[in-house]
Amino acid sequence: MARYRDPIRGRGTNAAPHNRFEAERFEPDPETGFADLETPDPRTEYIADASRSALSKNQSPDVGFDVGVNPYRGCTHGCVWCYARPTHEYLGYSAGLDFETKILVKHELPELLRAQLAAKSWKPQVIGMSGVTDCYQPIERTLRITRRALEVLADFRNPCSIISKSQLVARDIDVLQELARHDAVSVTISLTTLDPELARRMEPRTAQPNARLATVTRLARAGIPVGVNLAPIVPGLTDHEIPALAEAAAGAGAAWAGSQLVRLPYAVKDIFSDWLAAHYPDRREKVLHRIGDVRDGKLNDARFGVRHRGTGLWAEQIAELVALARRRNGLASSGPALSVAAFRRPGTSQLALF
Numbered sequence: 001m002a003r004y005r006d007p008i009r010g011r012g013t014n015a016a017p018h019n020r021f022e023a024e025r026f027e028p029d030p031e032t033g034f035a036d037l038e039t040p041d042p043r044t045e046y047i048a049d050a051s052r053s054a055l056s057k058n059q060s061p062d063v064g065f066d067v068g069v070n071p072y073r074g075c076t077h078g079c080v081w082c083y084a085r086p087t088h089e090y091l092g093y094s095a096g097l098d099f100e101t102k103i104l105v106k107h108e109l110p111e112l113l114r115a116q117l118a119a120k121s122w123k124p125q126v127i128g129m130s131g132v133t134d135c136y137q138p139i140e141r142t143l144r145i146t147r148r149a150l151e152v153l154a155d156f157r158n159p160c161s162i163i164s165k166s167q168l169v170a171r172d173i174d175v176l177q178e179l180a181r182h183d184a185v186s187v188t189i190s191l192t193t194l195d196p197e198l199a200r201r202m203e204p205r206t207a208q209p210n211a212r213l214a215t216v217t218r219l220a221r222a223g224i225p226v227g228v229n230l231a232p233i234v235p236g237l238t239d240h241e242i243p244a245l246a247e248a249a250a251g252a253g254a255a256w257a258g259s260q261l262v263r264l265p266y267a268v269k270d271i272f273s274d275w276l277a278a279h280y281p282d283r284r285e286k287v288l289h290r291i292g293d294v295r296d297g298k299l300n301d302a303r304f305g306v307r308h309r310g311t312g313l314w315a316e317q318i319a320e321l322v323a324l325a326r327r328r329n330g331l332a333s334s335g336p337a338l339s340v341a342a343f344r345r346p347g348t349s350q351l352a353l354f
Helices: 085-091 097-101 109-118 145-156 167-180 196-202 209-221 239-252 268-279 284-294 313-329
Strands: 045-048 067-069 102-105 127-129 160-164 185-191 226-233 257-261
Touching (some): 160 167, 185 239, 226 313, 239 257, 268 284
Parallel strands (some): 127 160
16 A cells, blocks of 8 residues: 555545556555655645536435535545545545545536526435535635535525535525525534544544534524534544534534444545554554444445444444433434425426426
C-alpha cells in the first residue's frame, strides 16, 4: 500500500491502497524507501465531471429514498471511516488519499436537474442530497452548486432530504424555508462524537461538534425540520457517547435521531485499522474486536437489512441504548414524511397538465 511515512495534517489517511479493479500494482523495494512514483499527492484537485444526468438511482433498501443528487464525487472532509471511499475506485482512483484529494465536480448539475424535473417522465418523489458524499463540502462556498440545485427544487416544489456534517447548510436557510412551506424538506446533521479532538482526527475537515449543534439550532429556529444521525457509532470508541449525543441534539432543537453502526467495506477496513494504529494504538485491538462482534466476526457485513445495525449481543445493546436515549430526550427515530402534493412544473399551463 503506497503511503506517506507520517500522518498528513488535515487528511483522514496518508495511504493510497491498491484499487481492487486494477490488475497491476507497484510494490516499492522496502530497502530503497518509497519512490515518488508511488507516493500519493496530498494536494486537493478539482476535476470537471462530465455526467449528463443530475439524478442517480439508489438500489439499496436500507436508504430512505430511491433517487439522489450528488454534486461532488470524492469528499475533502476526509472522514477516515467513510463507507463511500470505495466508490472512487470505479473512477480509477484509490479509496484512500485520492478520495479526499481528487474531487469530481458536476458544474452543470443544476441545469441538468431542471431539465429532468421538467420532463413528463419525472414522477415527483423525495430526492436525497446527498446519498454518497457530502453536498456541503468547503468548495461549495465558492461553487454554490448545491445552492443552485436547491433553488431548482424550490421552483418545482419537489421534496428533498438533506444529510450533511457541515454548518454551511445554514447558508441556504432562505431556500429551505421555501421548501418547508410545502412540507418538502428535512435536514439531518451527522453527529459522531462530542469530543473535539477525536472529531479532528477522525473527520479532519468537517465542522466541529459544537458547530454542528449550533447549526441544528439555527435550522430549528428558522422552522426547518431538523434532526441528527448518530453515525457512525464505532463500538469501543464512540458508543459510550450515545446518551450524551442524544441529549445534546435534543437540547439544540433536533426532532429526531437516526443511528448507524460503522461500516468498513473493501479498502476502508485497512484504512481504518491503520488510522487506529496511528492515533489510538492502545485501543486498536479492542475497537476492531468490538466491530467484529457486531459484524458476525468480520470487519464488514454488506448484507442489506443488517449492514446499518449489525448483529449479535453488542449490536442489540447499542440499539437498546439508542432507543433509551431517544425516549429520554423526546426524539423520534426518523424525520417527517415529506409531501409531493405541491409539485409543479414552472411555466407549464394548467391546461397542459390534463
